[in-house]
Amino acid sequence: MNGVPLAAYLALGLFMFTTGVVGVIIRRNPIVIFMCVELMLNAVNLTFLSFARYQFAAPVGLSEANGNINGQAVMGGQAMVVFVMAVAAAEVAVGLGIIMAIFRLRKEIDIDDMNLLRG
Amino acid sequence: MTWLEANPVLAAIIRVALWVFPVLLAVPPMIWYERRLLSWMQDRIGPNRTGNITFSRSSRWVPGFLKGKKFGLKGVVQPLADGLKLIIKEDITPGSVDRFIYLVAPALALFPSFALGATIPWGPFKGLTPVADVNIGVLWILAISSLGVYGVVLSGYASNNKYSLLGGLRSSAQLISYELGMSMALAAICLATGSLKPTDIVEAQTGPLWGIVPGLANWNLFTPYGFVAGIIFFVCMVAETNRAPFDLPEAENELVAGYHTEYSSMRFAVFFMGEYAAMFVYSVIFSTVFLGGYHMLPINWQSLGEIAPGLSWVTNAMQNVDFWLSPVWLVGKAFALVTVYVWLRATLPRLRYDQLMSLGWKSLLPLATINTMVVALWMVVSRVYSPIAGVVAGLFGFGILYLLYRALNNVGIDRNKFLTSREIDLVDVPRSVA
C-alpha cells in the first residue's frame, strides 16, 4: 500500500520465518513440523511479493535489448510465488501420505523415536 | 451517485447491507416454498395450519360480519414458527467437546453462504452492486466455496463423537471433489468470455446469440460449451450444498449420525439457514454466469429495435422494464433454480458414497476438462484462421478427447480378474517389537 514502508512487510515475513524455525526445532509431532515448514514457505512468498511490488531498484540485466520488456520483468516475483505455491502443494500431498504410511505401520508418531537410519 | 464515490467506506457498507439483508430475507420464503412444493410433488398438503385464525361463531366480542370466518395463511408463517421454536428450545452442549471450536463451527458454516455472492451484480447499477468489483470475481466464488469445508469438518470434530467425525470427513470429501468440477466448468465460461469478472460475463451475454443471430441474447446456457458447463455446474452446485441426491451428510442423520448431530436448537438453525442461503446464492451465481444475470429474457431489445423499427415503442418500454426491474428478474431466475433443487429432492434417490465420489471424479471432472480444452481449441483456431475453422476444430477436438476419455475409462477393467489378480499387501505386521 502507499505509505507502508517495505520494512513492515519484510518484518512480518521475517517474524513468520523465525517462528517457523522455532516450530521445526521444538515440536515433536511431524505434522506440526510440516505445518511450520509451510509457514516458512509462506513467509518467503510474502517477501518475494513485497519486493516485487515495491520495485525499489531497476531490474538489472533485463533490458529491452535482451528481448525482455521492463514491464514483464516486474512479474518475476509473482511467478516465483506461483511456483512456490504449486511445489508446496505437491510436497504436502506426498509428505502427508508418507506420514500416514508410517503411522499405519508403527501406530505412534514421535519424531525423536524415528531413528531407523541412525548409523 | 457522486456521494457514493465521495465516501468509499460508507458506500462499501451500503453495498454489503444491500446484499446481506435480501439474502437473509430470502431464506424463510424458501423454506416455506420448499415444504409446500415438496409436499405437492409427494401428493400431500404441506404445512397449512400455522397462523390460521377462525373467529368464534357465538362469542359476543366478535363483530357480526366476522362471526365464523376463517382466515387461512397457507402456512406462510410456518418458518417463523419454526424459528421461534428453535430459539426457545433448550440449548444442550455436550460436556467434553472442544469448547471454542464447538461454538465457532456453526458461524464458520454460515459465513461462506453470504460471502459467496460478494462479486455478483444484482443489477446494472454501478456503485451499488456488486459488493466488490474486483478483477478476480469468479475465483472469489471458488475460494469461498472451498472455505465452506471448514464448517463441516470442524463441527464434526468438535462434537467429540466418532460418527460425527466420520460423517464430517465424508461430507467434506464430497465437497472438495465437486469443487473441482465447478472450477473447470467456470473456467470454460471465463475462457469464452475473456474476463473473470461477473459484470463482464453478464455484459458478454447481451451480444447476439452464437455471435450471429441478431435479435436474441447470447446466454451462456444456449451455447454448446455453456450447456455442458451449465449442467456440470448445476450438478456440482447441488453437491456443494449437500442437497438431495447428494445429501449423504443429512442422510447419516437418519442412519447413524451426521456432523451436526450434537448441535441443538439455535446452532442447528444456523446450519440450516446457512444451507438455504447457500442454495439461494448458488442459484444466483448460476443465473449470473449461465442465464444472463439480471436481464429479463434472452432477447436483446436494442438490436431488435434496430431490426424492426416499427416496434420501437415496445422495445423501448421493454428496455426500461429490463433495466429498472433487474433485481426482480435475477431473483426470479434464482427461484426457478430453487424449484429445480426441490424437484430433484422429490424425485431422485440418494446416491451412495462410492457412486457419489466416482461421479465427481470419473465423470464430471473429465467432462469439464474436455469442455475447457474444446473451448480453448475453438478460441485459438477461430482467432488464427476463421470462425468456421474454429467450430470444425472444436468438434474434431471434442471427438478425439471423448474417444480418449472412453478408452481411459476402460483401461483398468480387467475382465478376467479372478484368474489374473494377485494382491500385495503394503502393510507389514511387525514380527517382533520394533
Add this chain to the structure above:
Amino acid sequence: MQITPELMLFGGIASVAAAAAVGVVAFNNAVRSALCLVLNFFILAFIYFTLNAEMLGIMQIVVYTGAIMVLFLFVIMLLNLGAPQMLRDRDDPKTFAGIALSVLLFALLGSQLLPAFLTVTQPGAPKDFGAPQNLGRVLFTNYVIPFEAVSVLLLVGVVGSILLAKRKI
C-alpha cells in the same frame, strides 16, 4: 517513519497474522495449531490484496487455505492426534535453546535488512500488477518452461500420494 492510516491498518492485520503464527507453534493440540495456520493463511491473503496482488491472494485462499490446510486437518483427525494427552512435548532444554537461537536469527537478519527499507514507502510496480491477465501472460510466455515442469511435478505428486495411500497395489 510516519504513522499513516495505511500503516495502522497494516499493523492491525499483521499483528493478527503474527499472533496466529505464534499460535501454530505454541498450542499442544495439533488441531488448534492447524486452525491457527488456517487463520494465518487467510490473513496473509488479505495482505496480498493490500499489495495489489489479487490473483495471488485468491490463489492463496483457494490453494493453501482451501485445499492444503483441509488436507492437514483430514490427516490430523484421521490419525486422531487432536487429543492433547496423546503427544505432550516434554519440558526440553531444546525449547529454550530453540527460542533463543531464533530470536538471535531475527535480530541478526532484521538489523541488517530492515533499516535499509524503512524509507521505501511508494510501491514502484504498475497499478494492475497483480491482475490475472498480466500474471497469465507472463506465466505462458516468459516462464512457460517452469510452468510445464511444475505441472509434471503435480502429476508426480498425485500419482505418488495415491500409491502411498493404497493398502494393496
